[in-house]
Amino acid sequence: IQMTQSPSTLSASVGDRVTITCRASQSISSWLAWHQQKPGKAPNLLIYKASSLESGVPSRFSGSGSGTEFTLTISSLQPDDFATYYCQQYSSYPYTFGQGTKLEIK
Amino acid sequence: EVQLVESGGNLVQPGGSMRLSCAASGFTFSNYAMSWVRQAPGKGLEWVSTISDSGGSTYYADSVKGRFTISRDNSKNTLYVQMNSLRAEDTAVYYCAKVPQTGHVYYQIDSWGQGTLVTVSS
Numbered sequence: 001i002q003m004t005q006s007p008s009t010l011s012a013s014v015g016d017r018v019t020i021t022c023r024a025s026q027s028i029s030s031w032l033a034w035h036q037q038k039p040g041k042a043p044n045l046l047i048y049k050a051s052s053l054e055s056g057v058p059s060r061f062s063g064s065g066s067g068t069e070f071t072l073t074i075s076s077l078q079p080d081d082f083a084t085y086y087c088q089q090y091s092s093y094p095y096t097f098g099q100g101t102k103l104e105i106k
Numbered sequence: 107e108v109q110l111v112e113s114g115g116n117l118v119q120p121g122g123s124m125r126l127s128c129a130a131s132g133f134t135f136s137n138y139a140m141s142w143v144r145q146a147p148g149k150g151l152e153w154v155s156t157i158s159d160s161g162g163s164t165y166y167a168d169s170v171k172g173r174f175t176i177s178r179d180n181s182k183n184t185l186y187v188q189m190n191s192l193r194a195e196d197t198a199v200y201y202c203a204k205v206p207q208t209g210h211v212y213y214q215i216d217s218w219g220q221g222t223l224v225t226v227s228s
Contacts, residue, residue, distance in 0.1 A: 033214035035151075042201055042218040043151065054216070086151055090214050093165045095141070095153035 001025050001089050005098035011106040016077045020101045022070045022087035031091040034063055034072045037100075038083045046085075047072065077103075108132040108217045110202045115222030122192050122226070128185040128202030128219055136160075136180040139205040139212050142187050144198035145221075154200070155187060159207050170196075192226045199223050 002025040012018050022032065030050040035043040045054045047063035050070055060075045074081055082105050087098040114126040128140070142154040155176040156165045164176050175188040185202055202219040205212055 042220050045216050048214040094167050097151040100150045
C-alpha cells in the first residue's frame with residue numbers, strides 16, 4: 001500500500017492552523033497513525049486509528065479520515081511544532097510510511 | 107516509562123554482517139510485537155521487519171527479505187536483527203519500535219528507541 005503525503009514542505013507562522021493530507025493507494029479503514037520527528041531525534045507517535053490522540057500529546061493536534069484519505073490538523077502552531085510529520089498505515093504488511101511533510105517557520 | 111535502547115551499529119564493508127540489539131524496559135516485553143524501522147541519511151522512514159510477541163511470526167520488507175533475520179529473547183527483554191550481505195543502500199539509522207498486538211492483529215508503532223547508525227562502506 002502506497003502512502004502519499006501533501007504537501008512535502010509547508011511554511012507557516014506561529015498561531016496558524018495547518019493541515020497535512022495523507023492518501024492511501026487502497027482502503028486502509030482507519031488503520032493510520034501520524035508520527036512527528038524533530039531533527040536528529042527519533043519519531044514520536046501523535047495520532048493512531050486515524051483520530052485517536054496519543055496520551056500526552058497536546059489537544060491542538062487532531063486527525064481525521066478513513067478509507068483512503070486522511071488529514072492531520074494543528075489548530076494553532078506552536079514553536080515546538082516545527083518538525084517533519086509522517087503518516088503510517090498498519091492495515092497490512094508491509095507497513096508503509098508517507099514520504100514526510102516538513103513544517104517550516106515562515 | 108518505556109525505554110528502548112539500540113546498540114550494535116557501526117561501519118561495515120559491503121557484503122559484511124552485523125547484529126543489532128534493542129534492550130527494552132518499562133513494559134511487559136513478551137506482550138508486545140516489536141519492529142525495526144530505518145531511515146537513510148536525509149530520507150524518510152522505511153519499515154524493515156516485525157516479530158510477534160511470542161516470536162512465532164515474522165514479517166519483512168522486500169528490500170531485506172532473505173538477508174535480515176529478526177528475533178527476540180523474551181527472557182532477556184531484548185530484540186535483535188541479524189543483517190547479512192549488507193549493501194551500501196542499507197546505510198541508515200535503525201530504530202527499534204514497540205507495537206501493540208492482540209492475537210494476530212498488530213497495531214500502530216507506539217514507542218521508538220533513539221536509533222543506532224549502520225554505515226555500509228568500503
